[in-house]
Amino acid sequence: MIHKVLIANRGEIALRILRACKEMGIKSVSVYSEADAQSLPVQLADEAICIGAASAAQSYLKSDRLLSAAELVGADAIHPGYGFLSENSSFAEQCEACHMKFIGPSSETIRLMGDKIVARKIAHKVGLPTIPGSEGALSDEKKGLELANAIGYPVIIKAAGGGGGKGMRTVYNAATFTKTFCTARMEAEKAFGNGAVYIEKYLEEPHHIEFQILADSHGHVIHVGERDCSLQRNYQKLIEEAPSTFLSSSLREKMGKAAVKLAEKCGYEGVGTVEFLVDKKRNFYFIEMNTRLQVEHTVTEEAMGIDLVQWQLRIANGEKLTVRQKDIRSAGHAIECRINAEDPEKDFLPCPGHIEFYHEPGGPGVRIDSHAYSGYTIPPYYDSMIGKLIAMGSTRDEAIARMSRALNEYLIGGIQTTIPLCKKIMLDPVYRAGGVTTHFMKNFLQRTDGNKTKQRRKK
Numbered sequence: 001m002i003h004k005v006l007i008a009n010r011g012e013i014a015l016r017i018l019r020a021c022k023e024m025g026i027k028s029v030s031v032y033s034e035a036d037a038q039s040l041p042v043q044l045a046d047e048a049i050c051i052g053a054a055s056a057a058q059s060y061l062k063s064d065r066l067l068s069a070a071e072l073v074g075a076d077a078i079h080p081g082y083g084f085l086s087e088n089s090s091f092a093e094q095c096e097a098c099h100m101k102f103i104g105p106s107s108e109t110i111r112l113m114g115d116k117i118v119a120r121k122i123a124h125k126v127g128l129p130t131i132p133g134s135e136g137a138l139s140d141e142k143k144g145l146e147l148a149n150a151i152g153y154p155v156i157i158k159a160a161g162g163g164g165g166k167g168m169r170t171v172y173n174a175a176t177f178t179k180t181f182c183t184a185r186m187e188a189e190k191a192f193g194n195g196a197v198y199i200e201k202y203l204e205e206p207h208h209i210e211f212q213i214l215a216d217s218h219g220h221v222i223h224v225g226e227r228d229c230s231l232q233r234n235y236q237k238l239i240e241e242a243p244s245t246f247l248s249s250s251l252r253e254k255m256g257k258a259a260v261k262l263a264e265k266c267g268y269e270g271v272g273t274v275e276f277l278v279d280k281k282r283n284f285y286f287i288e289m290n291t292r293l294q295v296e297h298t299v300t301e302e303a304m305g306i307d308l309v310q311w312q313l314r315i316a317n318g319e320k321l322t323v324r325q326k327d328i329r330s331a332g333h334a335i336e337c338r339i340n341a342e343d344p345e346k347d348f349l350p351c352p353g354h355i356e357f358y359h360e361p362g363g364p365g366v367r368i369d370s371h372a373y374s375g376y377t378i379p380p381y382y383d384s385m386i387g388k389l390i391a392m393g394s395t396r397d398e399a400i401a402r403m404s405r406a407l408n409e410y411l412i413g414g415i416q417t418t419i420p421l422c423k424k425i426m427l428d429p430v431y432r433a434g435g436v437t438t439h440f441m442k443n444f445l446q447r448t449d450g451n452k453t454k455q456r457r458k459k
């Protein structure tokens, strides 16, 4: 039985995990860097322990310190959250070696699915459609060029170890392939310690649709529906929703079955996400599997009425899934806006700093997952997300109306945030019509910047 969980993370996700622990009567321990001493998870957890200096490399990424901290406080499990060490198979392996339950799949599953090339091969082998591209890592630029010419441009070069929208480059013609390929390989080596790259056909205006998996340690696997994460900027998700307006019920069933099959074949345990791209003709293709809790798990929780973090803890405890696939039904529509401390007017420049005033929205159908508060200073060392605003409704229109209303109530003084941008998107007719593709943001920014230029000219 798990009695005490050490949360190897920070910010809103640390808060989310400790909330689940408290509701289940499990003790929670927050770890923190010197820069996070005043953070909310540190104040709200049952115990807190400092693990090092501000930089992530000196604290949240130090596996030995995390394990020592867990032993010191007498924890029996470690929840890695997302980011940091959540998809690090050697950290999971170290936990296994110390008999410390790592809340997630086995180190072996993380290792296999964490390498995008291996994951692509496994998905292909078990019959999931994959995007035309290289079978394995490309050994040199000559082979890459030959394959790109055969597939046809545009192609996308991806890093096997890439993640978080990083390590991808699009090539539009043979003339620029070699240079881009060499740069991509060098960057991959530097950023991910793994220079292996592969190529895929670059799909024009696809939809990013991912399925939430829940798998217990007794071989039962279900999916909890999909999330549409097509609204992205620079391959990074900005606004997510569930269900997707682009899927018919038969396509949903087909994709859900494919996701479950993959999880079953790789002996999956815990929560995981199988990501797909869907093209204009509604052909779907596997792109990768994330072996951890996603930032956007909240939209599934709200749309499907399920607590995924509590399920993670139950599964880690060896409990069997009590929900069956046939019980999984949508309870409404949910939308999540990521609230980042960034200035959309200045090319999304991160703006950490002191929050002078902070007021969260409330009322029907509104959820906030945030570690921010009045007087909190956002440290400059980590990512810029300071919260997630989730709105629910019985229909998509109702969820949009609630989101617009809640964004107007969300008052954050002292720093710039993405709230004004989210407000504009909620009012945008293209967004409101549904079915946005991954190119929405580029077009939206051009359209709205275009308006500004026109207005300036009129003046």
Ligand code: ADP
Pocket (backbone or CB within 6 Å): 131, 156, 162, 163, 164, 165, 166, 168, 200, 201, 202, 203, 204, 206, 208, 232, 235, 275, 277, 287, 288, 438
């Ligand atoms: P990461 O692991 O960095 O998140 P993914 O492989 O999940 O990378 O892809 C992130 C995003 O990049 C996708 O949601 C999509 O917008 C874009 N993308 C990835 N592969 C392709 C492709 N073959 N064609 C078009 N867009 C792609």
